[in-house]
Amino acid sequence: xxxxxxxxxxxxxxxxxxxxLGLLFAPEKGVDQRRKIKEALRKHGIKIGKSDLDELVxxxxxxxxxx
Numbered sequence: 886x887x888x889x890x891x892x893x894x895x896x897x898x899x900x901x902x903x904x905x906l907g908l909l910f911a912p913e914k915g916v917d918q919r920r921k922i923k924e925a926l927r928k929h930g931i932k933i934g935k936s937d938l939d940e941l942v943x944x945x946x947x948x949x950x951x952x
Contacts, residue, residue: 902949909949922942924936
């Protein structure tokens, strides 16, 4: 049972990372991408300020460099 949960969590995590990387490396301006990310988060009830969004993007960049 634990193995199935681990596989599902890994799969969902991979989807999240892939979607994030796709957004970050898309050929649009960073300002436009950040706006789209903020809109997507707000649709899910998550409000985030500019400084928090910049920090999130920086964390994702660091995570992708380490991977």
